[in-house]
Every structure is written in structure tokens, then in C-alpha cells.
Amino acid sequence: MARYILRRLLQMIPLVLGITFLTFAIINLVPGSPVTNLSFSNPRLRPQDIANINHNLGLDKPWPERYVIWLWHLLHGNLGFSYINGTPVLDRILTVLPNTLLLTGTALLFAFIFSIPLGIYSATRRNTLFDHLVTIGSTAAYAIPTFWLGLMMILLFAVKFHQWGLPALPVGGTHNLRGQSGLLDWIKHLIMPAIALGIVSLAGWTRYIRGSMLEVIRQDFIRTAEAKGLREKSILYGHAFRNALLPLVTLIGLTLPDLFGGAVIIEQIFAWNGLGRLQVDAANASDYTLVMGIVLMFAVLTLLSNLFADVMYAVLDPRIRYD
Amino acid sequence: MAQGSEFVTADADALSNESAAARRRVLERTQLRSTPGFYHRAARKFMRNKVSVVGLVLTLIIIVLVLGAGLISKYLIHQNYATTNFAEQYLPPFTQGHILGTDLNGRDELARLLYGGRVSLMVAGVAALATLVVGSIVGSTAGYFGGFIDTVLMRTVDVMLSIPAFSLLILIATLYSPGPVGLGLVIAFLGWPGVSRLIRGEVLGLRSRDFIDAARVVGASNARIIVRHIMPSVIPIIVVWISLAIPGLILTEAALSFLGFGVHIPTPSWGNMLSDAQQSYTQSWWNIFIPGMTIYITVLAINLVGNGLRDALDPRLSE
Numbered sequence: 136m137a138r139y140i141l142r143r144l145l146q147m148i149p150l151v152l153g154i155t156f157l158t159f160a161i162i163n164l165v166p167g168s169p170v171t172n173l174s175f176s177n178p179r180l181r182p183q184d185i186a187n188i189n190h191n192l193g194l195d196k197p198w199p200e201r202y203v204i205w206l207w208h209l210l211h212g213n214l215g216f217s218y219i220n221g222t223p224v225l226d227r228i229l230t231v232l233p234n235t236l237l238l239t240g241t242a243l244l245f246a247f248i249f250s251i252p253l254g255i256y257s258a259t260r261r262n263t264l265f266d267h268l269v270t271i272g273s274t275a276a277y278a279i280p281t282f283w284l285g286l287m288m289i290l291l292f293a294v295k296f297h298q299w300g301l302p303a304l305p306v307g308g309t310h311n312l313r314g315q316s317g318l319l320d321w322i323k324h325l326i327m328p329a330i331a332l333g334i335v336s337l338a339g340w341t342r343y344i345r346g347s348m349l350e351v352i353r354q355d356f357i358r359t360a361e362a363k364g365l366r367e368k369s370i371l372y373g374h375a376f377r378n379a380l381l382p383l384v385t386l387i388g389l390t391l392p393d394l395f396g397g398a399v400i401i402e403q404i405f406a407w408n409g410l411g412r413l414q415v416d417a418a419n420a421s422d423y424t425l426v427m428g429i430v431l432m433f434a435v436l437t438l439l440s441n442l443f444a445d446v447m448y449a450v451l452d453p454r455i456r457y458d
Numbered sequence: 459m460a461q462g463s464e465f466v467t468a469d470a471d472a473l474s475n476e477s478a479a480a481r482r483r484v485l486e487r488t489q490l491r492s493t494p495g496f497y498h499r500a501a502r503k504f505m506r507n508k509v510s511v512v513g514l515v516l517t518l519i520i521i522v523l524v525l526g527a528g529l530i531s532k533y534l535i536h537q538n539y540a541t542t543n544f545a546e547q548y549l550p551p552f553t554q555g556h557i558l559g560t561d562l563n564g565r566d567e568l569a570r571l572l573y574g575g576r577v578s579l580m581v582a583g584v585a586a587l588a589t590l591v592v593g594s595i596v597g598s599t600a601g602y603f604g605g606f607i608d609t610v611l612m613r614t615v616d617v618m619l620s621i622p623a624f625s626l627l628i629l630i631a632t633l634y635s636p637g638p639v640g641l642g643l644v645i646a647f648l649g650w651p652g653v654s655r656l657i658r659g660e661v662l663g664l665r666s667r668d669f670i671d672a673a674r675v676v677g678a679s680n681a682r683i684i685v686r687h688i689m690p691s692v693i694p695i696i697v698v699w700i701s702l703a704i705p706g707l708i709l710t711e712a713a714l715s716f717l718g719f720g721v722h723i724p725t726p727s728w729g730n731m732l733s734d735a736q737q738s739y740t741q742s743w744w745n746i747f748i749p750g751m752t753i754y755i756t757v758l759a760i761n762l763v764g765n766g767l768r769d770a771l772d773p774r775l776s777e
Contacts, residue, residue: 154621158629165633257637267631274765278758280709281749283732292744294739327581396624400713404736414625415717426629433622 140446147438150239154434155427156202162423163198191254205427214431215424217417224428227413232432234309235409241325241335243387250337254344255371258352269341276338281397285331293329307406332397336390343386347379371404381452388444392437481566500694503770510766515690516759517519526772527572537566539726548742559744565746571752575727577638578753581720582707584642586700592646593653594696598684601661614657615651627710631719641720642765645710653699659684660692694771701764705757712753728753 189195195206208215214224257269289306305323310316351357351432352375360370399411406412410429417425449455486567494502504510523530524624531537535557543564549569551559558567600611630644664670666686673683714720714727723730728749 150617150620153617157621158626161626161630162633257545274761275758278754278761279756280712280750282713282754283746283753286732286736286746286750290739290743294743298740392622395622399628400717401623403717414628418628418719422631430622430625430629433625434620436624438620 136446136449138456139449140442143386143442143445147442150438151238151434152206155175155431156208158427158430159198159202159205161428164202169360197200209238209431211288215429217425219249219417219420224425227425228410228428230433231409231413234407235402235411235442237309237394238325238328238332238401238407238409239391241329242336242398243391245333246340246448250340250344251376252392253337254341255348255376257341258345258348259367259371270347271393273320273338273341275383276334277342279335281331281335284334285328285401288327288331289404302336309408321388328401328407331404332394332401335397336394339390340386344379347382348375351375351378377451381448385444386448388447390438391440395433395436500770502674502767507766507769509762510769511768513759513762516755520575520756520759521579524572524575527569527576529573530534531554531566531569535566535568537569539565539569540724541565548639548745551744555574558748559742561742561745562738563733567731567748570726570731571728571749572730574728574749575752575756577725577727578708578711578729581638581642581645581711582704583647585587585707586704587631588643588646588651589650590645590696590700593650593655594689595691596650597654597657598661598688598692601658602665602680602684602688604665606660611654615654618648618651621648627714628717628719635722638721641711641714644770645707649703649707653703655694656695656699657692660695661688664688664691698764699767700773701760701767705760705764708753708757708760727746743767 164250185194193201196204205215206438212225214228216222217224217227253269253273258264258267288384292304293306294303305311306327307324309321309324311320311324357370357375360374364405396409399414401407401416402411403411410432414426414429414433416422417429460638476633494546503669527539535555537556540566543560546554546556546560546564546693549556549564551557553559555570556566558571561567561570567589571693587741596615597703599606626648627644634640636644644674670683670687673687676683678686712729712732715727718730718733720729721727723734735749736744739743
């Protein structure tokens, strides 16, 4: 298993190289250099000045050579400097990364915790009112656009509650920047974004668990367990769910990249100071060094989540051997 | 035993000496007893599923409304989607001839909704079509020929699946500012690996079937086998995939436009209508509610149709 993980980590390297090369190519194949925008903001810029800037930033070299230089610096832990304010890219990314991980992790946890009992109970109580409610609810919730849900939640819980005099949830940022901010304050800021981000996953996983459990319950070993006289809870969670869990883990691993993509939008709506918002700002400001750093970070996160899903699969199913 | 074989040979002679008229009679008799074909049965099963029929009706209504955006806005509601009128900002629905109210610039919401639907559906349609074309070519080639070609193509698919798609989408949209069609093509460029895996699996299963061997024995070329024999069996899977993928593509385009990267203002798109409405939380909440609700209903309707199609077409999933 350790050898498998090591091999996968080694395989990640050419993948990350390929992705960063593709991104670098896309950035640099645009006609005009990243510096052309400068001449719009300062009309007194002489062509000689532009040439000097290009030379200082190393932009007069051909872009494949610049890619290799970027890689060389990357190996030394230097991701370059942001075009906007000159701060090191690595610092900017590492400052906001924990916020994104917090948001995505909470959304994931929320979806995981609620989808399991919902899926299992609706599978065991098939065709009852509960089951119908869960099925209809999850089909309806699966189609909700996350950004619309975020906006509606803000509308209701922040704006309207405030207008009606009810206690309103705060919007904007990860915590209260003025005054004191404790754990409760962070939680109050976190609730809406996490729920908005997690609901679609919740709906999808509930449907999946329900279908998976329905299949597993029909199998012979469940009947054996019932004949042995085990309690229903023990059968459900100990035997049936363990088997239904396997494809779910793969599904979770595959939806993690989508969750990161969804986080970009949610962070924009709720002004959450995270990696997604940084990326949107960087793309808008044409800050290409920062964009390269962020794409690198997202690529690494995506690959790590795929690896995590595969490892979990092997951990949960003793029949699977990876060497 | 000898008598039995005589009977068989006699019948074989009879069949081979049969005239065309007699052959036609035999065919007619079998057709009288013929059962409905696969697509007939699937269509009937789909129609029996009330939820899917509702979804289908909703989808058709939306498509008709969106396609007729020009006619409707000119003759039915007499509003133009582009004329701004700052005296009529933020009107609530059903005031002064604006059925769904106005936005921050005084433009009629309903007209913008209809025209925006055109853009959103066009991007989703182009993306779905392009994804399908590339994905089926790659998937069927990999599945049919196997071996080295399969390995190379699937490795490429794996690499492309680990690209952070949304990040790259944002980047490309910012740098190259593609129009709706270009945007659809870019989304397809990042999304085709998903379909190709699906089709490859299906083709792998079909490749070893007898009728393929029979076609090869008769002398059909590889291309002919793929196009005429394998593809028809893959069509149900493709249909289900399209109906379940288009909602996702609509949402992707809306999300991109919402962030400001997709369709740019003033061209309306459901996404950037939502983004404009962010400025008016307190004044006109319907500007947030209505475009989002439209996206939601469209996506839900197509999802319901897709669920129904999957139940009707994919025999492995029927319980």
C-alpha cells in the first residue's frame, strides 16, 4: 500500500507538469504581452520604458524558456511575485488556502453527515411518505443552481430577517473584522456558505446511497444476518452500509474537484476570503504569476483528492490489492 | 432420426426453391405477430412516467418561449430587451406593462429573460454537441481497436480529467473573450473525457459480440462496423447522457456569466442577469428570484426528462 501511494505520488509529478505547461501556454499564446495593458493606464509610457519593463520582468525571452525558468524557481519554493502588489505569490496563496479548505471541508462534512441517514432510512422505509419526501426533495435539490441558492439565502436570512427585525446571519468574510470575533462568530459566518455549497452534493449522495442500499439489502448475506437474529441497526450499519459505502467513496473523490469549482462561486457571493475569490481577482487583474500559482494549487488539490479516494477504496475493501 | 433429417432437408429445399411471393407471405405472417421495437417500447415506458412527461412538457414550453423571443417581445409583450429607461428602474412585476418588472437599468425583465435563454441554451447546446462528437470518436476508437491505441487515448483522458476545469475555464474566458459559440467549444474541450470513458466501456462490451464477427466475416471495413453496427447500440446511452449533461452545461455557463467571465453585459444571459441583480438586494428582490428560478426550472425539467429516459432506455437499470 505504501508503495502504491508512493507510485501514485510520483505519477502526479508529470501530470502537474503537464497541467502547468498547458496553463502557461494558454496564458502566453494571447496576442500581446501581460505588459501591454500598462500603456493604457499611463499614456506617457515610452516604448523604451516598455522594453525596459519587459527586460526586467524577463518577458522578452520566448515563453517555453520562461516556463522552464518558472519551474526552476518552483523547485526552490519560489512561486514568483504578484503583478498587482508585488507580494510573494506563495504567501498570498497560503494565507487564503485554509479558508477555502475550511469551507469545502465543512460543506463536505455537512453533506456526508446528513446524506447517510437520509439515504439509509429512505431505503429501508421504501414507498412510505418519508421515502417519497426524500426522493422528491433530493431530485428537487439536485437541480438547484448553487449561486442562486446562495443569493436567496442571503436575501432571506440576512436582508429580510434584518428588515423584519429577526436575528440575522452575518454576510461577508470569514469573521467579524471589527470588534471581537470568536468561534461563534466564525460559525455564524460559515453556516450559509457551507450549506449552499453542500446541498447539491447532499441531494446527489442521498439518491446514490438510497439506490446502493436498495441493491445491497436484497443480497443473501443480509438475509443470513437477519436469520441470525441481529438487530436491525447492526445489520444496516455494520453489514449493508459497509458494502454500499464503497462506490460512494469513489463518488466523493470524483465530486471533490466540482466542490472546489463551486467554492469559487460561493466565495464570490459571500465575500469569503478564499482561494477561489483570489483566483477571480487575479484573472480580472491579469495577474498571471498569481494565476499560475493558483492553478498549480488547484491541480495538486484535485490530484490529491483522487488519490485519497483510491486509497480509501483500498482501505475499505479488503479484496482490493493495488500492488 | 433418419426421418427427421429427411424432414429437415425437404424443408431446406422448399425454402431455397421458394418464390418471392411465398417469401413475402411468410414475412407478412411474422409481422402480424411482431412485437413493438426497442424504441417503441421505450417511448411508451417514458410516457407512462408522469413526472418525466411533466418535465418534457416544461422543457418544450421553455424551448418554444426562448426560440420565439423576438416574436414574443415584439408582438406579445411589446417590450424591447435592450432599451434602457431610468425612469422605470426596479419596477415590481405587473407594473406599467412590464410583466416581470424591470432591472436596474429599466430594461424589461421578461424580454431579457427570453433573449438570455437563447444565449444560455445555445452555449449549452454547442457544448453538448461538440463534447459528444469528440467524445464518441475518441471513445469508440479506443474501445474498438483496443491495445496500444486504447492505452494512449485513455491516458490522455486521465490527464485531462485531472485538469482543474473551472480554473482553466475562467482563465481562457478572461484571456480570449470567446462569444457564445466559442464558450461552448471551450467547455466542450474540457468536458469530452467524461463521455469518451462511457462510450469506450459500451463499445468494449459490444466488440466481442457475434454480430460484429459476422459483419467482419462478410467483409465490412472497420469504419463501417463502427458506424453502422456499434453506434446504433450506443445511441441509448448517448441520449441519456445528453439529457443529464445539458443541465450541468447550462449551470456552468450561468456560473461563468455570473462571475463576469462568460457572456458579457449588455448581452443578457441568465447568469449575468443574476450578477446585475446583486446590486439590488434591498430594493428589488425579484430581480434575483426570477432569473434564478428560470434557471432552476429549466435544469429541473431537463433532469426529470433525463431520469425518465434513463429508466426507459437502459434495461440494466430497470428494477
